[in-house]
Amino acid sequence: MRHALLLATMLLWPFVASAGDLDERRAAAERYEAVASTSQMILGSIDKFAEYLPQHDRATLVETMTSLVDEGKIERMAIDVMAETFTLEEINALVDFFSSAIGQSVHGKQAAFSAELLQRTVALIHDGIARARSSVR
Amino acid sequence: MDIILDSRSTQRMLVEIFSKNYTVEELDAMTEFYGSAIGQSIIAKTPGYSRALALKMRELREEAVEGGRFSPTTL
Numbered sequence: 001m002r003h004a005l006l007l008a009t010m011l012l013w014p015f016v017a018s019a020g021d022l023d024e025r026r027a028a029a030e031r032y033e034a035v036a037s038t039s040q041m042i043l044g045s046i047d048k049f050a051e052y053l054p055q056h057d058r059a060t061l062v063e064t065m066t067s068l069v070d071e072g073k074i075e076r077m078a079i080d081v082m083a084e085t086f087t088l089e090e091i092n093a094l095v096d097f098f099s100s101a102i103g104q105s106v107h108g109k110q111a112a113f114s115a116e117l118l119q120r121t122v123a124l125i126h127d128g129i130a131r132a133r134s135s136v137r
Numbered sequence: 138m139d140i141i142l143d144s145r146s147t148q149r150m151l152v153e154i155f156s157k158n159y160t161v162e163e164l165d166a167m168t169e170f171y172g173s174a175i176g177q178s179i180i181a182k183t184p185g186y187s188r189a190l191a192l193k194m195r196e197l198r199e200e201a202v203e204g205g206r207f208s209p210t211t212l
Contacts, residue, residue, distance in 0.1 A: 038190075068201050077193040085186040086179065093175045102166040106159065113158045120150055121142075128142055 025083035028091035036098040036107045038078035039071040044111025045118075052119040 046065045050058040082091060097103045155164060170176045 068198060070197070073197060074194075077197070078190065081186060081189045081193060085182050085189065090175060090179050090182070093170075093173075094179065097166075097170045100166075102163060106163050106167060109158050109163070113154060116154050116158065117151075120154065124142060124146060124150060 021088065022083060025086070025088050025091055026079060028088055028095060029079040029082040029086075031095045032082060032091055032098065033075050033079055035095060035104070037075070039069060039074040041107075041111055041114070042074065043069055043071075045114045048112045048115030049118060052115070 043066065046062055046069075050062050053061060086094070098107050159167070171180055
């Protein structure tokens with residue numbers, strides 16, 4: 001009986017340990033969301049990206065995209081994906097970095113950074129396509 | 138894709154955007170954090186994290202289209 005119990009423990013331990021670890025990672029990911037909110041970053045990026053559009057298109061983009069942002073759903077999604085992707089040590093390191101004064105300052109600028117990166121990447125791709133087309137001719 | 142986005146132009150663009158948006162202190166802090174062993178490990182997993190998050194966002198968008206809250210032709 002004792003051997004059977006030992007064997008069962010050995011076989012089931014990875015699953016039990018993994019579930020416990022996932023809970024810890026989820027709790028850490030929740031702490032990360034509290035200091036570096038994904039939905040706030042997305043909303044900020046929409047606003048900043050709109051600044052690159054012609055004036056008459058800005059309001060439509062912001063209204064439409066903002067209506068899609070369900071902050072609660074995005075937060076839950078981000079927590080799930082983070083807990084599934086990163087180790088506890090990695091999430092804790094992110095929480096430590098983004099909780100610091102300098103990390104908060106970096107996070108506050110990420111929306112502007114992402115919006116400019118998106119706008120300039122699209123422009124770079126358009127240029128590349130135009131170059132590729134002209135070289136084919 | 139290499140023909141369309143060459144790595145030199147992309148790197149130049151990234152340097153410009155980083156230096157325009159962040160202070161030297163912030164860039165140094167990011168370099169220190171992402172240059173550490175744990176930071177490198179985070180960077181290696183970030184594309185997978187972004188892809189998984191983008192897939193979930195797409196599901197959210199499809200839900201909104203089905204629910205009539207969003208039309209792909211609006212924009």
